[in-house]
Amino acid sequence: MATDAFSQQIVNLxxxxxxxxxxxxxxxQLGAVTGEAPLVPPxxxxxxxxxxxxxxxxxxxxxxxxxKRGAAPKRRPGRPRKSPAAxxxxxxxxxxxERVVKASSGVSASxxxxxxxxxxxxxxxxxxxxxxxxxxxxxxxxxxxxxxxDAKTAxxxxxxxxxxxxxxxxxxxxxxxxxxxxxxxxAAPPK
Numbered sequence: 718m719a720t721d722a723f724s725q726q727i728v729n730l731x732x733x734x735x736x737x738x739x740x741x742x743x744x745x746q747l748g749a750v751t752g753e754a755p756l757v758p759p760x761x762x763x764x765x766x767x768x769x770x771x772x773x774x775x776x777x778x779x780x781x782x783x784x785k786r787g788a789a790p791k792r793r794p795g796r797p798r799k800s801p802a803a804x805x806x807x808x809x810x811x812x813x814x815e816r817v818v819k820a821s822s823g824v825s826a827s828x829x830x831x832x833x834x835x836x837x838x839x840x841x842x843x844x845x846x847x848x849x850x851x852x853x854x855x856x857x858x859x860x861x862x863x864x865x866x867d868a869k870t871a872x873x874x875x876x877x878x879x880x881x882x883x884x885x886x887x888x889x890x891x892x893x894x895x896x897x898x899x900x901x902x903x904a905a906p907p908k
């Protein structure tokens with residue numbers, strides 16, 4: 718049974734549809750899955766005027782929301798297509814990032830992005846992919862993560878980054894007066 722509100726609305730909508738409309742919908746959907754042309758042209762569903770107006774209002778509202786968001790037009794179901802240009806460009810990015818990392822003795826993700834001339838988010842994704850393929854290695858994590866051609870160099874670079882990091886100044890606590898003994902003021906020498 719439908720658990721969320723949207724699914725429940727779809728179930729209610731289908732229950733109110735005439736049989737011909739449900740058959741046309743299912744046959745069209747089966748045609749889309751098998752790649753064949755639909756068997757029956759879609760029949761115009763019979764609706765009352767009140768329901769037709771309400772559905773039209775909902776339809777215009779959702780389409781205006783989608784237009785505001787800049788939503789892409791709906792695609793038919795099927796296997797997503799990868800454009801060869803995009804995968805070639807991706808490979809160039811991976812190669813550029815790998816060259817930058819292997820030419821250095823430990824480099825951070827932001828430095829990789831600057832040197833490769835790509836956005837930091839893309840650099841991070843490329844670093845992750847290269848790391849999973851064991852083409853580069855990561856030493857440390859988060860703020861002190863450094864990447865290099867071998868694990869030992871990456872760990873050493875991370876340790877150096879941790880040692881030389883500029884952070885908040887350490888707070889020096891002053892000893893409290895409660896724990897100390899009072900020292901009597903020195904008496905003036907007699908004259």
